[in-house]
Amino acid sequence: MFEGFTRRRIATSGAEINLVVGGDGPPLLLLHGFPQSHVMWHKVAGALAERFTVVAPDLRGYGDSEKVATAEDHSSYSKREMARDQVEVMRILGFERFQLVGHDRGGRVAHRMAVDHADRVKRLAVLDIVPTLTTFESVDQQLASAYYHWFFLIQPHPLPEHMIGLDPEFYLRRKTNMWGVGTAHFTAEAMAEYIRCFKNPSAIHAMCEDYRAAATIDLEHDRADRAAGVKVRCPLLALWGGRATMDRSFDVLATWRDVALDVQGQAIDCGHYIPEERPEEFTAALLDFLEP
Template identity: 50%
Template sequence: MSQTQHNTTDNKLIAYEVAGNGPPLLLLHGFPQTRAMWRPLVPKLAKRFTVMTADLRGYGQSSKPATIPEMSFRLMAQDMVSLMASLGFDQFHIVGHDRGARTAHRMALDHPESIKSLTVMDIVPTEYLLTHMTTEIAKAYYHWLFLAQPEPFPETLIGHDPDSYFERCLLGFGKASLTDFDADLLAEYRTAWRSPDCIRAMCHDYRAAIEIDWAHDRADLNRSVTCPALVLYGKDGAMANLLDVPATWADRLSNMQHAAIEGGHFFPDQSPKATADALMKFLTAL
């Protein structure tokens, strides 16, 4: 395991790790995880790439903003562009899962000159999800609406038993059991999500999605990401069961490949080898 390092961007401390050698590759986790989720994939990727894994602001060991505007995907994306520039990488490949994928998509829109390729994992575009919120989607992804409720309502309920709530999230978005998650990684997630500041920041993440990010994405509906892009999704995930995931990206990614991986929303945890293989196939072909 590589050593945790820290970088300050916009007065926010970003925790990250570096491994390997080669072209730069940044991996971003999602809710309710941390950069630790990538640990099973890093050894294979690090054989060909310099691999950075980072905690998004609000998560893991990074700073926990106290306000909603500070948790926008635009600012999360700027954190990571600044982090990579500080490490000497003005261009890099970006891979994101869940909230990390939404951050990566925003990064590709706001900083196209920095992104060599974009990989998003098990998401449909933020604007699409919110604009086409059906009863079925709302039931499967109820946490978008629950976590966005005014402070401190969700924070108070979650705070009574964070493990129970967040473990339910790990199991609730398509075919998964707790045994799918490495015990050491679960322990790290629990340490992070038991923090009241982390709980608040994660709620602000979802509040910002509706109050801030949705408008940013609507403003960019006529724009398409032009770099090579890969859409990966869990074969048995809630999104795959409810939507044609690649089709939701067709008018937003002009150079797109896509593939389904065995598992649900958290397929990188359930199928780390298949996930790493899919990434390597895509990235090395560029």
């Protein structure tokens, strides 16, 4: 995977970040989601690298990036801190401004980045999510059943960590199967990487902290933005799985128009893992949106 890419580890002020970088052209930052790593981009990174300098990191706590110490208020895994990591990564690589794509948790980090670092983000694409605050304020039985993990992972330490840790591979395989349309779209090599990283007890704890932050300090930040009328100013593309939960539970474009000024998007005929389930369609839609 990632043939022609260079593997790097960059120390930011908050965490050491593992990443791959490849290609030539304008910078493009790709942020993965739960329970994955940068590997989720392996089917599309080569095509994107033909036009862009592609940077695909592991978020703090995920993959082979540093598992930083947790804070009582969960702020060390706030999307604000996770976004700052990646802004610093791009600056160290020599990129002051860049285009940004985020899937799942990476999309939430990307949303925060586009607000906190508006001068850095030229264009933003979010994959198969609606804003975090919208999700928590819209929970009904259907959404709670599909997104039960939002409420399981935020339980106080060490309950979810212990339960997942009893058989982390079972949990990961069960979760990825529930969110997609089967698992045939995951290559054996990619799945082996997801399992390797997910079996690390420190990674399991970090992922729980990511969700705990989403239910606490991230909501404080989002509510402050809403009260101040702060919105994403750059063009935003929302792509979501037409056979996934978002399509059944939300008017996805309307949710993003509540928090962003310039929104477009569409459903793709797949489940949650768009770049792995429909890599060609995803790449085409993204290239239509990005500035060359």
